[in-house]
Amino acid sequence: MADNPTVEFALRMGDNCLVLGQNVSAWCGHAPVLEEDIALANVALDLIGQTRMWLGLAGELEGKGRSADDLAFLRDVREFRNCLLVEQPNSDFGQTLMRQFLFDAWHHPMLKMLSGAADARVAEIAEKSVKEAAYHLDRSTDLIIRLGDGSDESHHRMQGALDRLWRYSGELMAADAIDEAVVGPGLGDIEAQYKDYTSKVFGEATLTIPEAAFMQKGGKVGLHTEALGHMLADMQFLQRSYPGAQW
Amino acid sequence: MAALATHLSIKEIWSWLEDVPDPEIPVISVVELGIVRDVSLDGAAIVVTVTPTYSGCPATAVIAMDIEQAIRKHGIDEVRIETQLSPAWTTDWITESAREKLNAYGIAPPEKGAACAGALRTRTRIKCPLCGSANTECISQFGSTPCKAHYRCKDCLEPFDYFKSF
Numbered sequence: 001m002a003d004n005p006t007v008e009f010a011l012r013m014g015d016n017c018l019v020l021g022q023n024v025s026a027w028c029g030h031a032p033v034l035e036e037d038i039a040l041a042n043v044a045l046d047l048i049g050q051t052r053m054w055l056g057l058a059g060e061l062e063g064k065g066r067s068a069d070d071l072a073f074l075r076d077v078r079e080f081r082n083c084l085l086v087e088q089p090n091s092d093f094g095q096t097l098m099r100q101f102l103f104d105a106w107h108h109p110m111l112k113m114l115s116g117a118a119d120a121r122v123a124e125i126a127e128k129s130v131k132e133a134a135y136h137l138d139r140s141t142d143l144i145i146r147l148g149d150g151s152d153e154s155h156h157r158m159q160g161a162l163d164r165l166w167r168y169s170g171e172l173m174a175a176d177a178i179d180e181a182v183v184g185p186g187l188g189d190i191e192a193q194y195k196d197y198t199s200k201v202f203g204e205a206t207l208t209i210p211e212a213a214f215m216q217k218g219g220k221v222g223l224h225t226e227a228l229g230h231m232l233a234d235m236q237f238l239q240r241s242y243p244g245a246q247w
Numbered sequence: 248m249a250a251l252a253t254h255l256s257i258k259e260i261w262s263w264l265e266d267v268p269d270p271e272i273p274v275i276s277v278v279e280l281g282i283v284r285d286v287s288l289d290g291a292a293i294v295v296t297v298t299p300t301y302s303g304c305p306a307t308a309v310i311a312m313d314i315e316q317a318i319r320k321h322g323i324d325e326v327r328i329e330t331q332l333s334p335a336w337t338t339d340w341i342t343e344s345a346r347e348k349l350n351a352y353g354i355a356p357p358e359k360g361a362a363c364a365g366a367l368r369t370r371t372r373i374k375c376p377l378c379g380s381a382n383t384e385c386i387s388q389f390g391s392t393p394c395k396a397h398y399r400c401k402d403c404l405e406p407f408d409y410f411k412s413f
């Protein structure tokens with residue numbers, strides 16, 4: 001673990017964006033309707049843009065001369081600091097969307113709070129990203145409600161996705177000393193906002209939050225599920241096989 | 248030629264940048280778009296400070312290159328483009344002249360003062376740039392480029408782009 005908590009924190013934020021952005025981008029050309037294809041590609045693009053800012057900051061503060069690209073393409077799975085939620089596979093459109101919503105509902109208030117962070121470099125990345133996250137949350141909220149409270153088939157798929165993914169939502173809010181050092185004392189507010197917002201939206205979507213409350217975690221300290229290794233093997237293949245390749 | 252920069256006025260350099268079109272919406276310039284935040288001289292070098300529209304916008308790199316070329320074209324060798332994140336770009340910085348040009352080009356200009364950070368799940372009535380009707384609907388908040396949403400006019404039935412407030 002890096003000595004500077006901001007390095008570790010920027011890796012967490014950046015890796016969340018990178019892993020989710022890479023997963024979402026795989027939908028390009030495969031989405032159920034054209035508008036969603038475009039929306040997914042745009043969301044992925046925003047997330048990759050945010051990745052460059054966070055990993056750029058992490059590399060700079062770390063002081064070992066590693067660029068955002070070096071961090072994205074040349075670290076192994078145990079060095080990734082994203083939460084488990086974002087590495088869960090795309091599966092069907094319902095699961096992709098549920099993963100997005102569970103992330104956006106945390107990402108937006110988190111960035112809003114970080115816009116006032118003591119570290120100006122963290123604050124300016126958050127200030128830039130929060131506006132994009134607002135549109136992401138707007139879209140995922142809208143679709144969760146429409147598909148949850150939709151046909152029998154769409155309701156069934158959204159409930160199934162919520163049952164599978166809810167257990168990964170707790171890690172987003174499980175703060176440790178690193179989060180506290182960078183974000184400050186307001187972290188509890190984010191958890192309260194998250195619970196409030198998600199239960200309101202799931203109520204409108206006629207979806208039920210699973211009762212079994214055991215929350216999986218580990219991603220933030222580098223303990224990942226199998227899915228991340230598969231994703232990285234694909235994403236990092238070119239740089240691993242042809243080091244330094246450019247286009 | 249490098250010494251030339253010192254004889255220039257900052258105003259003159261701004262006027263060159265007014266001729267640099269946005270690569271995705273060529274009817275407006277990068278200055279009208281509000282992304283050029285500062286022009287200054289650092290010795291013999293011209294420093295242009297630019298702020299990105301969306302963090303992943305593919306046009307950002309093209310814009311930096313276009314600005315550099317536009318200045319080099321006037322015989323300046325030393326040009327530096329610096330990126331500034333804060334204050335974050337907002338569509339409120341798009342000039343009045345650009346709003347009219349966007350509308351004439353078929354893109355509904357952004358609502359003012361509606362920058363989105365707190366305005367979730369609201370849908371304002373956007374005027375159709377083709378027939379002027381306000382009887383329109385949002386198809387998707389995500390359109391052909393990161394900065395645009397996809398709308399449809401319920402009167403003339405044409406689809407159109409809305410430059411969403413940001």
Ligand SMILES: [Zn+2]
Pocket residue numbers: 375376377378379380400401402403404405
């Ligand atoms: Zn019309």
